[in-house]
Amino acid sequence: MDFTEHTALDAVLASFADTPDARLRQILGAVTRHLHALVHELRPTTAEWESAIAFLTAVGHMCDDTRQEFVLLSDVLGVSMLVETMNGDARGTEGTVLGPFHMSESPRRELGDRIDEVGTGVPCVVTGTVTDPDGEAIPGAVVDVWQCDENGFYDVQRPDTQPPGNGRGLFHADDRGAFWFRGVVPTYYPIPTDGPVGRLLGASRRHPYRPAHVHVIASAPGFTTVTTHMFVADSPYLDSDAVFAVKHSLVRDFAESADAAEAARYGVPVPFRRAHFPIRLARAGRPR
Template sequence: MDSERAAREQAVTDEVVASFGGAGSDRYRELMQSLVRHLHGFAREVRLTQGEWDAAIAFLTRVGHLTDERRQEFILLSDVLGLSMLTIGINMPASAGATESTVFGPFFVDGAPEIPLGGDLAQGAKGTPCYVSGQVRAVDGAPLAGVRVDAWQADEDGRYDIQYEGDRTQGRGWQRTGGDGGYRFWSVLPTAYPIPHDGPVGELLTAAGREPMRPAHLHFKVAAPGYRPLITHVFVDGDPYLRSDAVFGVKDSLIGRFTEHTGGTAPDGSPRHGRWTQVTLDLVLARQDSS
């Protein structure tokens, strides 16, 4: 590219960057000026064509049209581009001994029901019964009582309740830890499933030759005053998609052992008939001011 053309292109970038110079917020100015530099740099690096730009605008428009209170296509886009996990890494640096964070995902719903300790989170969701338990504690080992623990998951068909027609609530709920920091509930054994791929994000994956699969997992969201909020999963050991998660969310420390049983007595003392499983996962929180 000749120097005259390069100068003209740089002048456009410089003009746009300067237009944000009078922003009332230093942070807003920093974000927007950096965004402009990187976007313009990308366009120059790949020599973006008008047709490609039009296709990108059409793609983002479809992402927006598909997003509603039941489906978040923008979160899916962020997830499959790895931006969600990168943002988590930036904002939740590793704290020795604390449970690692992973992606939030698009299927959390406000207003899930409260489940008593030892209660039924599945609420009719299809699948092999699974007893889930553990302790919420601080890095120093102190149990954290009265902490809210949200959990949600797909059923054995790989679908969340909000992916079904109608107004069902299954496979999700929350409870508060007991005096020993413990939480416990019955749910179903998680199964692998594809992220929604019938929309523009699915087209992106297909064009890239990528699979839409997520390994089997159970979501957790934990919040306690004075501690960093925790968004995490427990993944099923041995799942074939652990090394090819469509949203890059797997961390070795989050792979749990789901023990299989037939009949017998469950940890809560209830008699069981047929196949059931159990997993234990302690959720360890870092203090808000820790680095």
């Protein structure tokens, strides 16, 4: 059979017909059908198709141990949040994107420790609880947090000014499911724009900014792990996050406190900011 514009799809689908893994066969078929449909719709020139290949090649070249440009591309196209939303569990805390900067292992820290190792920025105390959907505490739940500094940079972006692990912490909730740590109030920041994803945003006249947030992954045996954010309530860009990750239920006040006794209890100066973030984990394996 000649390979023509009208026979191309059938020819490629037939080539995958003997794929042993049924799910892989389904995926290859769907990707092929949609990609061929896109080409039929857009009818790209050879030069345009070569530009598309060059763009994806450039995205791959920007990926290394501390930068994941493909994650960034998935994020700005809304695909990361779409997949997260489709796989979310309504019984637990709403999930959001992992983001491109969960690139290094968070250091194990004790409850109440500082995740800020630089000593600059507005101090804050974050408290929270990890429970099941019925409000029962999950003792020993693991809470992995990471955030940018007050200038909008993660440790992997500025190794010359931030030590490895700055802004990161791996905590275990106590017997009441409670956790708490000290840090600095994060700021809004632009996603990296020095690569092909940044050029894509520029070409489409989209801004690159994300509202201020703290990343959180919470997990426990027998429960579904949730990857989420805690957003700062008064931050710019809450209504136009470049990666579409803001959900109303995740926005939290970082209220200023001048309570000297509370500050002394947590080991922070007065005034400081205070936020509370309750986390619900759905039990694994139960119907949603």
